Amino acid sequence: MSDLAARTRSGPGRLLIAVYAIFALSATARSAVQLGTHFSRAPLAYLLSAFAAAVYVVATVCLTRGNRTSRRIATISILVELAGVLVVGTLSLVVPHVFPDATVWSDYGQGYGYIPAVLPLLGLWWLRSTR
Amino acid sequence: MIEILAAVLTYVALAAAVWAAVLVVVGKPIQLREWHGLWLYGVVLLLEVGLLVQLVAGIVRLATADRQVDSLAYLGYLITALLIPPLAGFWALAERSRWGPAVMVVGCLTVPVLILRLGQVWDAHV
Numbered sequence: 733m734s735d736l737a738a739r740t741r742s743g744p745g746r747l748l749i750a751v752y753a754i755f756a757l758s759a760t761a762r763s764a765v766q767l768g769t770h771f772s773r774a775p776l777a778y779l780l781s782a783f784a785a786a787v788y789v790v791a792t793v794c795l796t797r798g799n800r801t802s803r804r805i806a807t808i809s810i811l812v813e814l815a816g817v818l819v820v821g822t823l824s825l826v827v828p829h830v831f832p833d834a835t836v837w838s839d840y841g842q843g844y845g846y847i848p849a850v851l852p853l854l855g856l857w858w859l860r861s862t863r
Numbered sequence: 864m865i866e867i868l869a870a871v872l873t874y875v876a877l878a879a880a881v882w883a884a885v886l887v888v889v890g891k892p893i894q895l896r897e898w899h900g901l902w903l904y905g906v907v908l909l910l911e912v913g914l915l916v917q918l919v920a921g922i923v924r925l926a927t928a929d930r931q932v933d934s935l936a937y938l939g940y941l942i943t944a945l946l947i948p949p950l951a952g953f954w955a956l957a958e959r960s961r962w963g964p965a966v967m968v969v970g971c972l973t974v975p976v977l978i979l980r981l982g983q984v985w986d987a988h989v
Contacts, residue, residue, distance in 0.1 A: 746955075746960075746965075749954070750954055750966040751969060757950075761939045762939065764939070769936070
């Protein structure tokens with residue numbers, strides 16, 4: 733059991749969790765500022781930002797814990813993240829007026845070097861290869 | 864003064880990232896008993912002190928600003944930048960392979976991005 737946890741958070745997993753943590757931290761900070769100062773400007777975009785931040789926090793914590801249950805929760809949250817970046821990315825290009833202000837997932841994460849689109853794929857790959 | 868500090872901090876962070884990248888390439892974990900690990904963490908400590916100075920200077924700048932600034936976002940970037948080096952440092956130290964310095968590369972590259980965003984928030988018209 734602890735072997736699994738150690739495997740999950742060592743090697744490439746160490747870097748993966750670090751990147752997740754950076755996204756969790758910056759998405760949370762950004763969303764707190766958006767919700768706190770000008771929520772009415774773009775409610776949908778800002779609620780999505782907050783949701784994305786929560787997903788990153790859950791994924792970070794669960795990957796770090798690394799036991800069987802938390803790995804399952806991590807898998808679900810990473811799948812949600814993947815769906816989020818695909819759906820929001822597509823919507824932000826097709827109906828841009830719905831998102832007057834950018835979220836992490838807008839334009840498939842272009843504002844963040846497309847890392848939001850690549851990160852869930854790497855996360856799922858890592859969870860698979862450490863099973 | 865804060866612009867010069869931002870530029871210096873950017874170069875210090877990039878220098879630390881390059882050094883950490885060298886450790887990744889030669890496959891060394893972070894070892895504080897070795898000169899290469901000690902130097903890396905010395906530079907990161909210097910970076911952290913500089914970021915602390917930037918936080919204080921930024922708060923003073925906000926308090927004395929003669930126009931509207933998105934002060935909550937500005938503070939957010941100041942504080943996030945301050946949190947990254949120690950968190951990355953502790954997280955990287957526990958790894959006994961080249962993936963430890965890889966964490967430092969990512970952490971040190973995040974700081975210049977945050978400093979860049981900090982400048983954009985300051986220049987933006989609210």
